[in-house]
Amino acid sequence: MSSPWGALRRRVLTPNISATKLSVRGFHYKDETARELLETVGRSFLEGYGFAAESRTPVEAERKLEEMPHKFRGFAYEGAGMGFAVRDALPFGRGGRTLRFLEGKARAHDYMVIVGVGWAMARVPRSRWSRLGLDEDPLLRWLALDGYGFHQAFFHTEKYVRDQYREPAFPWPVDGHREYSPRGIDQGIGRALWFVGGADPKVVVDLIESFDEERHADLYAGSGLAATYAGGLPADELRWYADRVGPYLPNVAQGSAFAATARVDQGLVVEHTGVATRIFCDMTPDEAARLCHDTRPPAVAELPEHPGIPAFEVWRRRITAAFTTDADVTA
Template structure:
């Protein structure tokens, strides 16, 4: 590792805590499943920056299933930031993904979307080494980040309409983000969702369903169903996607370890 790359890593390690206060919930009554996801993201961010290049490809085999999604998103964000801020090669993200399965590539692309938003790239920006089929996932991560760190905009009517027009995936990520911003508390989520047009509400409800299901917030299911009203099919669609993601993680890890 050259000196410049090492300095970039250290700067990124210091950067994250300053910029993720909105992501961490220190309330002792906060949702435990979401705290697991939050901590996994931060762990992935820091661990990936602290590992040597030769050990990066081995990291994916060391992540427990219940942390895998957000851990990889955190690593994807950190390593994308590193690669964009480090000139003349030494790209770390491709090394991390050397043995990645399709589901792991998907989560990493979401993390790349976090980095893209952090760097204020165009919403359709893609690093050269991220395959085109994962562009929707990059934009999903972009939407998550924008809502999380610009939540003041959620108070406006038709918030983020400029970005949402670019891709439906933006609002899927925004919906997932709302689940974390409000710590799975449904009344404030409903208030925010109501501020946009119905077509966007469909996508946001789908994103909420993905987050609730993937993070296994089963205790919220009845109230979510009741609260979604005419958007119940969108919520259900998102919940199914969340369940499928969990299944893909489990199947992927079985194939890795048992061939």
């Protein structure tokens, strides 16, 4: 049970549950099954956020997170990543909670936790970003931009989706490769479009193709991650999506493989994971995860043999190349 101070922190820091409702956000309604799934994802995220807000230690939050339903536990860890990062950014705090959180069971959820830290980037002053531990893993840190992009498209849909706004001169990371930051943000926007489109593949395609063509590859990759990790579509509609995206199927497959890797590493694979990876990747979740692990570079910002390209992007290109006949494809 949380302390009175913890309960107060949860009430003050946690957004209202109504913020996750598709009707409140003005998102597309496909059917009740999709609506319930997407809103449960949102509720699970906020539950995890609340655990982080109220818990005295990361271990205390971890115990509560491990009781979350199997299918939605990863989203709760993502929310907890945001919650601890927000607490780290508060004035007069000790900081370091997110990093301590990642030393426990959250290590298996590192993809999701770092994405959650990206949500915090969108909520706290940029002057406090240095307290978020963003640069601890030079490879996976780019996932924080996925979380940032998702947050902006989810909560500022008119600006980031309808008006297709791009951040000018994004101020992170501080050690270089800022020119790649808009692409990381677009990967998160693409993931959010799965929610904005209500998991309706026709609507999602129309949303993505309304953007400039140079953004399509990253947006489609984000949609593949969401379609695989969150789900929401039966096999026949996933096949329609795979056929419809045409030349961007390798990008969708790359996002799908990332999603499968997260679920495999977390021990949270569900039936839908395998349905999606079979259609998008022609692989089982374990095979997709093996591909991601086998092609993963070391935790460095840049590889000597690929100057000027973040190692994270090299990784994405390697995965994408596995799903195309052209080994020189760029993600």
